[in-house]
Amino acid sequence: MGRILIVDDMPVSIKVLGEFLSQEYEVAVATSGRQALESADRNPPDLVLMDVVMPEMDGFEVCRRLRQNPKLVGVPVIFLTALADSDDVVRGFEAGGQDYILKPYKKGEVLLRVKTHMELKLAKEKLDQYAQELERKNKELQQAMEEIRTLRGILPICSYCKKIRNDEGYWDQVESYVTKHTHAEFTHSICPDCLQRYYPAEWASIQQRKGSG
The missing domain is CATH 3.40.50.2300 (Response regulator)
Structure with a gap:
């Protein structure tokens, strides 16, 4: 009434x-x-x-x-x-x-x-009331989208082989994944630690040349 x-x-x-x-x-x-x-x-x-x-x-x-x-x-x-x-x-x-x-x-x-x-x-x-409810749901949707973007920024990576799981559930090499999802390109090289571990002879030769220089 x-x-x-x-x-x-x-x-x-x-x-x-x-x-x-x-x-x-x-x-x-x-x-x-x-x-x-x-x-x-x-x-x-x-x-x-x-x-x-x-x-x-x-x-x-x-x-x-x-x-x-x-x-x-x-x-x-x-x-x-x-x-x-x-x-x-x-x-x-x-x-x-x-x-x-x-x-x-x-x-x-x-x-x-x-x-x-x-x-x-x-x-x-x-x-x-409908307009207020729509505005509330739009804010919730925007918040959810932001959370999704944040979650997408967290990449599942294998602790052993260092492969990354893509959106389809398959595991890619880091180089392959980054190439697919960004505009970055790779130039192949090797860090000093890996050179010493996997190529000790070359490592020793480089160190010897540095010492003699």
């Missing part, structure tokens, strides 16, 4: 609206602009039915202040007023209102407008 805040300085108007709206919605009332702002901030409604001509603060100003509250930015405001001039209608929309109903109004019209804006608000909230 949605919650409607009725804002009107006339008790009779509040009574009439409250009687038929309370059959389908939870109804809260405020008899002044200041009271409306306090009530809405304390317990945000799903929709506001706003009279325009009120003492101290008119409905347009109340609506503008509602729009300044982050908690109430998305709450639809429907103006209920006898001000039929087109300039007043424009002022209502410029203040942040979503709809404008002229007095005297018909019960069926009010119910239909209220239902429509309630459904629009619910649809927007669902879209916002």
Whole structure:
């Protein structure tokens, strides 16, 4: 059940609206602009039915202040007023209102407008939830991709033959793997330790030449 805040300085108007709206919605009332702002901030409604001509603060100003509250930015405001001039209608929309109903109004019209804006608000909230969920999943996907890139940077290498396991599960020589996955090319040589281990005669000859030089 949605919650409607009725804002009107006339008790009779509040009574009439409250009687038929309370059959389908939870109804809260405020008899002044200041009271409306306090009530809405304390317990945000799903929709506001706003009279325009009120003492101290008119409905347009109340609506503008509602729009300044982050908690109430998305709450639809429907103006209920006898001000039929087109300039007043424009002022209502410029203040942040979503709809404008002229007095005297018909019960069926009010119910239909209220239902429509309630459904629009619910649809927007669902879209916002979907968008937030999509953003969350996109962030999770990006994080997973980063983890995959990190894992791909760790190469399984045999402790004995020093071959590297490729993406297909086969084992390649280091030279072959690097050539396939990078633009690097090899020039063949031998380090001093391997030269001494595998070619001791050549190693000794080189050392002898160094010593004689």
